[in-house]
Amino acid sequence: MTSAFDAVLLSYDEPMANALHRRLGRVLGGTVKRLHGVRGMRRAYRLCAELADTEQFFLADGDFSIDTRFPAAGVEPLADGISMRVWRAVNPVNGLTYGYGGLKLIRRDALRKTGEAVDVLAALPGKVEFCEDTAGTTRFNQSSYHAWKAGFRECAMLTRGSEYGMADADVQDRLDAWTASREGDFASYAAAGARDGIAFARDAARDPAQFDLLNDPAWLRERFTAGHGEQAVAG
Structure with a gap:
């Protein structure tokens, strides 16, 4: 089944981004949009909001490898007051599994109002919801x-x-x-x-x-x- 949410993969120079983009589309069951090579992280995130056609959408990094078992069709919308939900990702070099590099469900309107934090998504208005489920692996160790x-x-x-x-x-x-x-x-x-x-x-x-x-x-x-x-x- 196809997810009810749009999806955007944000890539810059990740060697496996093309393959991981295709994988994301297969698992989510629809067209996954892509923003590539934009300088300025805050600007890139805000442009992702303009690519999405649904108010809430999946956002994946260019090195995120989604688990083929991820239940995209069963994902519930964000509740009122929640700007972003983060699924955990397996770290391939140190055994950790936490939100770093994980899949996000995020509000377009929240991305348009990001503040000035170094970690751009930490400056979203509203609350962040950290999900205990693991959505995939962050494949940052490509070079x-x-x-x-x-x-x-x-x-x-x-x-x-x-x-x-x-x-x-x-x-x-x-x-x-x-x-x-x-x-x-x-x-x-x-x-x-x-x-x-x-x-x-x-x-x-x-x-x-x-x-x-x-x-x-x-x-x-x-x-x-x-x-x-x-x-x-x-x-």
Whole structure:
């Protein structure tokens, strides 16, 4: 059965985005729209809202691999006051399963009113609902750079302080898991990115404006190349 909601896959430079886009369409049972290569994360999310034809729609990252058993036709609409529902995703390098990289059901109107948080979706008006069910796997470890970037951005934001109100003990558990990443492809780069992200966040605490760099693709690529580029090529 086809889902009652539109769906948009938001991609930038993920190597497997084409295949994962097709997979999403097969599982959701309809046409999945796509926004690709837009600079500026906040702008990209807002443009996704304009692509969707239903007021509530599924939003997937370009590296999200949906579980073929995901019960799309049975998904209930968001209740009043809820801006977004997040399904969990399996992390392929560290054994964690949580909202990072997971599937979202989101309101178009909420995306149009995002605030200025570094984690753009943390600035939605209204409440966020975290679902205990797992919708798929976040396949960010498609290259040395993408694995590093995932660890860097996530651990920099966790070290800065969770914008979703996560308890300190939970934050530390996730930091520990990321820095110990050893499973799957390019796990060592995810671990290195995690360590680099923690160090960056501690330095940036003296100049909070630096955290905006976490959403700058060119800066992230340069940072990776400066610290790990030669190793990545040699490996």
